[in-house]
Amino acid sequence: MIEDLSFVHIIMATYHIRRCAWFFTALVVMGLCYILNLVEHINTEFTFRDRRMVKQMIKQSNSSSFMLKKEMSNTVLSCNKAAVYLPGYIPEDRDEELIVYSELGKCGSGTLVSIITSACRLTKRYTTRYFWPIPDLEPSDERHKYIKTHILSQRKPFIFMGHLRFVDFTEFGYKQPIYIDWIRDPVERLISLYNYERRETNVTNGLIKEEMERPLDECIQIWINETGCRDAADLPTCLRSRAHKGCTSKGIEPVYSQAYSGRPYNKSKEVLINMAKSNIERYYIFIGLNEHYTESVKGLEKILRFQDKLSAIYKTVLRVNVGKKKSRPSNSSIKLLKTLLADDYVIYEFIRQRLYIHLKCLGIFKDTIMTMKTIFYLCLALAMSVEMVSSEISKRQDDLCTREECRNGQYCNNDVDCPDDNTCKHEQNYAPYCACFYCRPGLI
Numbered sequence: 001m002i003e004d005l006s007f008v009h010i011i012m013a014t015y016h017i018r019r020c021a022w023f024f025t026a027l028v029v030m031g032l033c034y035i036l037n038l039v040e041h042i043n044t045e046f047t048f049r050d051r052r053m054v055k056q057m058i059k060q061s062n063s064s065s066f067m068l069k070k071e072m073s074n075t076v077l078s079c080n081k082a083a084v085y086l087p088g089y090i091p092e093d094r095d096e097e098l099i100v101y102s103e104l105g106k107c108g109s110g111t112l113v114s115i116i117t118s119a120c121r122l123t124k125r126y127t128t129r130y131f132w133p134i135p136d137l138e139p140s141d142e143r144h145k146y147i148k149t150h151i152l153s154q155r156k157p158f159i160f161m162g163h164l165r166f167v168d169f170t171e172f173g174y175k176q177p178i179y180i181d182w183i184r185d186p187v188e189r190l191i192s193l194y195n196y197e198r199r200e201t202n203v204t205n206g207l208i209k210e211e212m213e214r215p216l217d218e219c220i221q222i223w224i225n226e227t228g229c230r231d232a233a234d235l236p237t238c239l240r241s242r243a244h245k246g247c248t249s250k251g252i253e254p255v256y257s258q259a260y261s262g263r264p265y266n267k268s269k270e271v272l273i274n275m276a277k278s279n280i281e282r283y284y285i286f287i288g289l290n291e292h293y294t295e296s297v298k299g300l301e302k303i304l305r306f307q308d309k310l311s312a313i314y315k316t317v318l319r320v321n322v323g324k325k326k327s328r329p330s331n332s333s334i335k336l337l338k339t340l341l342a343d344d345y346v347i348y349e350f351i352r353q354r355l356y357i358h359l360k361c362l363g364i365f366k367d368t369i370m371t372m373k374t375i376f377y378l379c380l381a382l383a384m385s386v387e388m389v390s391s392e393i394s395k396r397q398d399d400l401c402t403r404e405e406c407r408n409g410q411y412c413n414n415d416v417d418c419p420d421d422n423t424c425k426h427e428q429n430y431a432p433y434c435a436c437f438y439c440r441p442g443l444i
Helices: 007-015 018-042 048-060 066-074 109-123 140-151 186-197 216-226 235-240 256-261 269-283 290-303 309-314 331-340 342-361 364-397 403-407
Strands: 094-101 127-131 158-162 176-183 284-289
Touching: 094 109, 109 127, 109 158, 109 290, 109 309, 140 158, 176 290, 176 342, 186 216, 186 331, 186 342, 216 235, 216 331, 235 331, 256 269, 256 342, 269 284, 269 342, 284 290, 284 342, 290 309, 290 342, 290 364, 331 342, 342 364
Parallel strands: 094 158, 094 176, 127 158, 176 284
Antiparallel strands: none
16 A cells, blocks of 8 residues: 555665666766767767768758868868958958848748848847848849948948848948858748738738648649659659749749849859858858757847847847748659758858857857756756665665565564464554564565
């Protein structure tokens, strides 16, 4: 009966798991050491998995640029703790009172716009405005007209926010602004965009009801069939060479190289990628990752000197522009999409590598490592406490008799034999070496 169980029973039950304590503790310590090692090294360079993935992406995209492969394999950044920016960034001759958030869509941008807007209203440090829609800005005369009438005309210090491709302000004789942005895993961004365009409240998508309810997997299959690439030996190459005919409102093509190069997708992809990486390195003071949203917000607030305001607002703000339909494509479709978006993955991995170094420079990842070390020492102290208690139980167990001894009445108090149901008649009495509770079934 449960009510018959005493504290001694609980102590003895604890003893039976003593032998597992150090094994469990060892597993915990090994796991924490692995996490600490992973966090420590992921901030300094690409992991082996990352290098292998990028190389595979480039190989699958049939890239002929050997120099691009070599550059992605050998890129290692140093940490410049003396400044808030990374090596390669050009701080000279910049308009520090003008910040341009070029806002790649479906990268957590709606939430970040809400955070920045709230922070500006609270601190009064910047004025800000969100612009939508933004025209194509081609040719260069259109770019010049737009930045003059929509950006430079604002009261400074000013944060511009909108879906704007990179614009070189020096091309028109102006100082370069401070660029910031947010980015996301390319396939995850595409899935999010697909679901967002099919929201019931989205009246600008131009899709009929049948298309609104169609999953991405089905759209990809329609695309493959209508382009005649079903039996192609190299499906990704075939799809790239033909006009998009799928049911999605937009084609599936890389967008990161266009956004950061500032040029349309009619040039060599190697040229666009190199231009994009050069602009990111020289002109973007910070680019956060949707996959590390909290850490990226902390980094941005340090650079823009918002103190802890962005982090505090992020804890209270609702996620903006999140689609309700969360259907994901199959693994085979995701594999195809990764190949088609290989150029985007080159840019994404380049930015991700830089972000890890940047967060380490800003002391963001250091806090995470200290937290892990604290957990490690707490677990170690807990393990030592368990061992001390187990040792004391072990000493007491040596003085207790076995079940057979109890059954035979060898040491039972007043020479009372244990009955057939293995319970003691006088449980208030304890023999010098054999406790009556030991006669109860299931305890030993």
